[in-house]
Amino acid sequence: MSTRPLHFGFTYTPYSEPEARFDPFNPAQISTLAQSVEKAGFTFIRFQDKQASGEGPAAFARTEPFTTASFLATRTKRLGFFVTGNTSYFEPFNLARLTASLDHVTHGRAGWELVSGASYPAAINYSHAEPSAEEHYGRAGEAAEILSKLWDSWEDDAFIRNKATGDYVDGDKIHPIHHAGERFRIKGPLNVARPPQGQLVVAHEITSELSYPLAGAQADVVFLGAQPAEELKVRVAAFQAALDAAGRDRKDVRLFAEATVIVAASAAEAAALVEQPSPAGDAAPRFVGAPGEVAEQLAAYADAAGLDGLTLRAAGLPGQLDALIELLAPELQRLGLLSAPKDGGTLRDHLALDKPANRYAAA
Amino acid sequence: MAERELHFGLMFWANGTHPSGWRMPTALETAPFDIEFLQSVTQIAEAAKFDFLFLGDRLASDPALQTTNPSQMSRLEPFISAASLAAATNRIGIVVTANPTYYDPFAIAHLTASLDHLSGGRASWNLVTGADEIAAANFSRDEHWDTDKRYDWAEEFVQVAKKLWDSWDEDGYGAGPNGGAQSINHRGRFFSIDGPLPVRRPPQGHVVILHAGTSDRSRELAARDADVVFAAGPTIAVAKAYYDDVKTRAKKYGRTGDQIAILPGMTPIVAPTTAEAVKIYDQLNSFIKLDTEDTLEEHRRYGALGGRGKRNLSNVTRVIEVDVRGRDPDEAVDPRVLKEANEEGQRLFAQISERTRRDVTGANRITYRDLIIAAAGQGGGVVGNPVEVADYIQDWFEKEACDGFNIFPSYNPDSVSAFADLVVPVLQDRGLYRRDYSGPTFRDHLGLARPANTLTGARAAAAE
Incomplete structure (x- = not known):
């Protein structure tokens, strides 16, 4: 059996139900959505992004993740935010500023989903040729190292701000990083104070064989995808090997799989809703039924691969989110599978991950 | 229109x-x-x-x-x-x-x-x-x-x-x-x-x-x-x-x-009165930490880092072309300094008077600190x-x-x-x-x- 309670995330997929016209560009509608997800007891919401819209922009129409997360953080209290930042198209210094600042604005509720152009190619919008998958991943790994260093470049107590003496900062606690790697040369320091969490929670999704070493070395949270239980076991084993190779411990990582859920008051009503196409793709497992049976299926799914949590997708908005919140979440809570995070904690706290020490701080 | x-x-x-x-x-x-x-x-x-x-x-x-x-x-x-x-x-x-x-x-x-x-x-x-x-x-x-x-x-x-x-x-x-x-x-x-x-x-x-x-x-x-x-x-x-x-x-x-x-x-x-506004101006500038004095050759511009020079009497001396080094910043300016100052110096004195309603002869006198702040291009305003x-x-x-x-x-x-x-x-x-x-x-x-x-x-x- 896996962890109890499980951690639950919500993957934002703004597919409107045919009649409802959920509008992903309406700030009031997305605010209500985030508040509902928080109220249901989810630990975080996951905002993905594409820098190109290959299969038609309507399929990926949504507001940009960093601005959206900051906007919604202001209207929520506990909810964590995983935000996609693509290392193939953003400079690491800019990504470090965005992520660190988001962590300040959210009071430590921010996570960075490390994504590269290997899974979301967009070179056509960035004035250069598409690099190889190896190059995309190489860049991602080096960028992740740079962000980690830049987040540490101001020690927690670098600010003095003593009105009486006029001393503003302690220069000895601000550190240029002098990164000189294969692809990037970054002097630093960042011009943002150290994030409240020290280091943001870094997530990575397994999308290819090259994902494992990257996730093994860098990720605190791993998204294993929407896969049948047997495939999940294979992925967990491969990830464990990558984790061992990186010299890290399984207890320092949280593993999630994705599930698209279709819930209704009765199994028959749920079955009637299944006609809609799945936003996650046709092969992905879906969990359909009355609240009690879906809750048990989800628990079994997580247990089969020893996962720490699940990210759920609603098959359509806003009706299926309402069903998830009003029908499924109470059932998950009743079964001890879901426990709402407490007010005031950081995303690290909610995921039971420690705040890392600053690599530059004198021992 | x-x-x-x-x-x-x-x-x-x-x-x-x-x-x-x-x-x-x-x-x-x-x-x-x-x-x-x-x-x-x-x-x-x-x-x-x-x-x-x-x-x-x-x-x-x-x-x-x-x-x-x-x-x-x-x-x-x-x-x-x-x-x-x-x-x-x-x-x-x-x-x-x-x-x-x-x-x-x-x-x-x-x-x-x-x-x-x-x-x-x-x-x-x-x-x-x-x-x-x-x-x-x-x-x-x-x-x-x-x-x-x-x-x-x-x-x-x-x-x-x-x-x-x-x-x-x-x-x-x-x-x-x-x-x-x-x-x-x-x-x-x-x-x-x-x-x-x-x-x-x-x-x-x-x-x-x-x-x-x-x-x-x-x-x-x-x-x-x-x-x-x-x-x-x-x-x-x-x-x-x-x-x-x-x-x-x-x-x-x-x-x-x-x-x-x-x-x-x-x-x-x-502020509600002119005197109160000048008091705020003075209070703000009293908190500016002055830079240590340097030789005129050592002077460097902060450029994009803000301000037009160091906050010290060496900078004032360079800007107005009257040697005021060694003065007490809170001392009233000698009227001779105004008389001998170059054109930029005259402009700075006028600007300070406009802001502080002070001059070099009346009851309220311009101080060397006022000159230091003005010459550095900081602390001003309406x-x-x-x-x-x-x-x-x-x-x-x-x-x-x-x-x-x-x-x-x-x-x-x-x-x-x-x-x-x-x-x-x-x-x-x-x-x-x-x-x-x-x-x-x-x-x-x-x-x-x-x-x-x-x-x-x-x-x-x-x-x-």
């Missing part, structure tokens, strides 16, 4: 625009990372019907900033601040600074369009090309590009951003196979971009573009692409010449002068009671040296509250400034129409 109306922006440096503003007893020293505080100050500006809040940005930090511009040393990234401030307000425009030299047009178009949706049409992009040479070292580059390269790049960059904002129809969500979106297929000198953006056309059509600068390239970019120009105007004559020049240049691009709001920076230090400050604003506005001001608050929140509570009502009573917003978007505040969609407009024309 509608009657001219003043426009105000708030230059939002959280620790104050005065280098020692954070040391004032009521200032919140932890302000730069306190988003709830930033929200509360923004709400003060919104209640005073300000056109916009201005979020500056730099792409590097430097320890030297701690004495010259601590507010710029370390702060929140502006897109992140802006989105949160948008969530906590309803009407005020929000200006985000972003430097094309270190960004891609797709990313900027995406971020700004998104912010415009989230804010309900209140987003603005301050296009800077950045004199921040030390930024290059944070972006894997050997050197900062020269001015021409930066402007060539920026000019194409902004055209691409406009095309990307136009890459979706107004209501093009879900209708048709591409939901009303189309590729832009831009192939230029620097950029090759297919598009479309994964975001519907912004509520404002194009987000408001702000630009600052005095060089020829900068004026040209402003005349062609900017809706708001943030200008430095040391005197009314200089500001007036700049104002006329930019508005004349705009005609070349088929634009009218009233489509560009020119807003110089201004630091009001206002000091006075509400009527005096309003008169200053009205004079510049009516002489068409500006369309309003970008207000620099010396310390927060008091400088913002004082301007809002004391000066704004005077300007409203004089019929120079709005009592309420006329519409929900930043374009509405500026009296600007929503631009037609150039891409779909061209497509519609081709179909006819």
Whole structure:
């Protein structure tokens, strides 16, 4: 059996139900959505992004993740935010500023989903040729190292701000990083104070064989995808090997799989809703039924691969989110599978991950 | 044409625009990372019907900033601040600074369009090309590009951003196979971009573009692409010449002068009485830490790091060409110094008198500290009671040296509250400034129409 309670995330997929016209560009509608997800007891919401819209922009129409997360953080209290930042198209210094600042604005509720152009190619919008998958991943790994260093470049107590003496900062606690790697040369320091969490929670999704070493070395949270239980076991084993190779411990990582859920008051009503196409793709497992049976299926799914949590997708908005919140979440809570995070904690706290020490701080 | 109306922006440096503003007893020293505080100050500006809040940005930090511009040393990234401030307000425009030299047009178009949706049409992009040479070292580059390269790049960059904002129809969500979106297929000198953006056309059509600068390239970019120009105007004559020049240049691009709001920076230090305002001025400057003396040869300019020189008597000696080294900063200035000072020195003495109502012979004397601060180009402002400050604003506005001001608050929140509570009502009573917003978007505040969609407009024309 896996962890109890499980951690639950919500993957934002703004597919409107045919009649409802959920509008992903309406700030009031997305605010209500985030508040509902928080109220249901989810630990975080996951905002993905594409820098190109290959299969038609309507399929990926949504507001940009960093601005959206900051906007919604202001209207929520506990909810964590995983935000996609693509290392193939953003400079690491800019990504470090965005992520660190988001962590300040959210009071430590921010996570960075490390994504590269290997899974979301967009070179056509960035004035250069598409690099190889190896190059995309190489860049991602080096960028992740740079962000980690830049987040540490101001020690927690670098600010003095003593009105009486006029001393503003302690220069000895601000550190240029002098990164000189294969692809990037970054002097630093960042011009943002150290994030409240020290280091943001870094997530990575397994999308290819090259994902494992990257996730093994860098990720605190791993998204294993929407896969049948047997495939999940294979992925967990491969990830464990990558984790061992990186010299890290399984207890320092949280593993999630994705599930698209279709819930209704009765199994028959749920079955009637299944006609809609799945936003996650046709092969992905879906969990359909009355609240009690879906809750048990989800628990079994997580247990089969020893996962720490699940990210759920609603098959359509806003009706299926309402069903998830009003029908499924109470059932998950009743079964001890879901426990709402407490007010005031950081995303690290909610995921039971420690705040890392600053690599530059004198021992 | 509608009657001219003043426009105000708030230059939002959280620790104050005065280098020692954070040391004032009521200032919140932890302000730069306190988003709830930033929200509360923004709400003060919104209640005073300000056109916009201005979020500056730099792409590097430097320890030297701690004495010259601590507010710029370390702060929140502006897109992140802006989105949160948008969530906590309803009407005020929000200006985000972003430097094309270190960004891609797709990313900027995406971020700004998104912010415009989230804010309900209140987003603005301050296009800077950045004199921040030390930024290059944070972006894997050997050197900062020269001015021409930066402007060539920026000019194409902004055209691409406009095309990307136009890459979706107004209501093009879900209708048709591409939901009303189309590729832009831009192939230029620097950029090759297919598009479309994964975001519907912004509520404002194009987000408001702000630009600052005095060089020829900068004026040209402003005349062609900017809706708001943030200008430095040391005197009314200089500001007036700049104002006329930019508005004349705009005609070349088929634009009218009233489509560009020119807003110089201004630091009001206002209190119910003149004496109280001068007291605030003195208190702020008393907190400035003076630099140790150096030899005249050692003097170096801080340049982009803020201020025009060190805060010491060596700098005064160099600037006014009278040797004042060794004096006590708090001692009254010897009248002989004024007599012997060069032209710049005469100008500085006049400026100090204007601000402090002090001179070198009367009951209230100018001190060497006053000279140190003035010579370093810091700690200044328009000091006075509400009527005096309003008169200053009205004079510049009516002489068409500006369309309003970008207000620099010396310390927060008091400088913002004082301007809002004391000066704004005077300007409203004089019929120079709005009592309420006329519409929900930043374009509405500026009296600007929503631009037609150039891409779909061209497509519609081709179909006819």
